[in-house]
Amino acid sequence: MYTNGYNVYKNNSVNYASKEQLLLMLVDGAVKFAKIARQAIVDKDIKKAHENVVKTEDIFLELMATLDTSSGKWAENMFAVYRFINEKLFEANIKKDVAIMDEVLPLIEDVRNIWYEAEERARKANA
Template identity: 65%
Template sequence: MFAGNAYSAYKNNSVNFASKEQLLLMILDGAVKFSKIARQGIEEKNIKKAHENIVKTQNIFYELMATLDVDKGGDWAPRLMSIYEFIVNRLMMANVKKDVAIMDEVIPLIEEIRDTWNEAYKLSKIR
């Protein structure tokens, strides 16, 4: 019981005191996790598990799209928006078709986005 409460307190504090860059990485870690759970749900023919986790992943990307400032982001921002839109659309198709192959296409993209932001975060800490 105590270990569960301690972990919960640690988790809350890590979110409450995280920088916006760290929060972005946490969110993207969640997208990777939820997309993999969704893929597993499709494999297991667990429709509810697949659907709920695809929707969680989509919601993360909808939030990323809503907070991306395309006007101030320079040349890369519209490209990033296009990638986010592509991922959301492919997730929608994976959800409709319950297709593992589509998830196998999208998960590496999500991981690459997370890894790219993680690298950018590391580089920003050096400066």
């Protein structure tokens, strides 16, 4: 009974979210899946590590695909950061290397923090 209610809530929160809220959900997901992947590598759970690295890669591919690089140098720089993160995730997945995950995880968290700060500044500017 509660599971169904939660699924409806979760589905509605995605369906009715603004573009900004969806972006924040994506970057939160990237951090979550990267942390799960890192722990799975430590635990030698190859399948779980692979699945969660791929989820994180997919999020960054989506971020790259939807980034308007014609909007300035900052967008080009973000694209380069996203590409670098994806390359490191690919390498970590191939090697199942926790050190690479330790290198890339702070970058993923930084991306999340940048978008949260941008959303907060936009909200304050519109208030």
